[in-house]
Each structure stands twice: as structure tokens, then as C-alpha cells.
Amino acid sequence: MTYTITEVAAKFGLSAYTIRYYDKAGILPFVRRNQAGNRQFDEVDVDWLRLVCCLKNTGMALKDIKAYSDLARQGSDTGAARQAMLRQHKQAVLQQIADLQANLELIETKIDFYADPQNKALMDHLKELEQQHRA
């Protein structure tokens, strides 16, 4: 089973433009062409693109995904280097999650602040003071 660029784009919620951009950028190392010169994606390519999207969606820059792809293109003896990149990226993702959770607390605190009628009254009062002060 093979897929056209349009089918693959739809599968991953990307545009065909984006897929071609990724291919130009060198991060789709294995995609082949049919006799007409059109890109023909097989299961290996789809799996590869799934990982590319995963890395992109977790904040890896395309130039780093390119570096990872270059390792893959070089052959199976780069496995250790690729694993090292993924380990490092895993730590970055864990840090992102921790940062989001910390930021979430501030957002929740703000929401609670607006929800509290006592703070509402306080805010009205502060606002009056501020307006006087800043006038």
C-alpha cells in the first residue's frame, strides 16, 4: 500500500506544501518516486513522518530533525547517536511539561481570583485608587 502526498498530508493534518517543504529540507530521507516522478509514500515513510511530527510537536527545531534524519540516512551504525538525541529531547519534553504545569498554577490562581466576589470588590476599590494615582 502506498499513499500520494495529498493522502499523507491529510493523514497528519499537514498541507502538501509542508510535506514538500520537509522533503526539500531533507527530513524525509526514504521517500521514493513513481514512474511519473510523483512522491510515493509507503508504511516506512508514514512511520517516519509520524516520528517527525512527534518531534516537531514537542518543540524540536527542523534543523535538529534534519540532523536526526541525516544520521538515519547514514545507516544503522548511527543508532547510538540517534538514541542520544532522543534521550536528550525526552528530557526537554519532560521540562516542557513541568514548565506548563507550573504556569498552569498561576493561570488557575488568576481564574480563582476573578471568581472570588471579595476580590471583585477589592479590585473595584483598587481600580479607583489607581485611577486617582495615575491621573
Added chain:
Amino acid sequence: MTYTITEVAAKFGLSAYTIRYYDKAGILPFVRRNQAGNRQFDEVDVDWLRLVCCLKNTGMALKDIKAYSDLARQGSDTGAARQAMLRQHKQAVLQQIADLQANLELIETKIDFYADPQNKALMDHLKELEQQHRA
């Protein structure tokens, strides 16, 4: 206690350029100037910038932070609207965390794959087959 733009920039790990850019963009509604025309940040401004950074770091676009700031500038009777924005953003952040955690699983699967010596041998074999196939 007040702060200069350089002090505030350092406090939040931003450049002074970025702070001015935010001010130009209208997302620092309360910052005043001293007699020389220089920005003078008080505790209210620092607290505001902390929230701005929180929203930015959780993926809110500056135009949306601008919309939030415009509400704040309009006065305390926009509290409900601001709370609604924060509630919606909270959901977006929860979704981001869930997405990161899902992607993390794929990354971990890949790391484990590279770590398994059986897969290493399998990969070497597949690679040979692929090279023959793609030659």
C-alpha cells in the same frame, strides 16, 4: 521600589528590545515613565509581566495577550471576560500537556527500540534488505 527596563528584562530572562516590543504592541498597559521619559516598572507592572510571560510561555499568541491587556485597560468590569479568556486558555494548556505526554510515549518507545540489542540486529538486517530494495 521601581525597576529600569534592563532590570526587568534580566528578571524575566528577556531582552530590553523584547520589553519595548511588548510595550509597543500594547501589552504593558500600566507602565509609566519618569521625568526623563524612561520606563519605570513598579510591582504592579512586574506582576503583569509575570502573567504575560506565563501566557506567552504556554503558547498564547501576542495578539491574544493584547486582547487580554485591552480588557484590563478598559477596567474592572471586564473581569468576567478576562476570566473567560483564562478559562479557555487553561483548557488549551491542559491539552498541550496531554499532547506532550502522548508524544513522550512515542519518543520513549523509540529510545527503548534503540536500546534493545535484538532490535539492533534486526535493524542491521532490515537495512541490508532496504539497500538492496532501494538500489
Added chain:
DNA sequence: TTATCACTTAGAGTTAACTCTAAGTCAAGC
């Protein structure tokens, strides 16, 4: 009082990641 330094402005330049345009090719259907 002259130099230095931190700030000011408007506006130009940069970067990443797309996003699209124009012109062309190829296979399928009428």
C-alpha cells in the same frame, strides 16, 4: 564641560516555518 552611559524613538533586518504562484508534466476520461 566633556565624556560616558542608560535610556529613548522609528523603522529596518532577521529567522523559522511555512504558504503560495507560475509554469510545466503526465495519466485518465470523453
Added chain:
DNA sequence: GCTTGACTTAGAGTTAACTCTAAGTGATAA
């Protein structure tokens, strides 16, 4: 045989978010 439609290319254009430059101001130190 001709049109239609999905693909191809190179390269230009877009957007968000900075990032910097140039020219100028005002307060402090030698």
C-alpha cells in the same frame, strides 16, 4: 486528440516574534 486534475519544480511572499541600528536625550563622573 483534448481537457482535466493531481502532481512536479524553483523561487517568491507571508507571518510572528523578535532583534538590531541610527540618531538623539538626559543624568552622572572625571
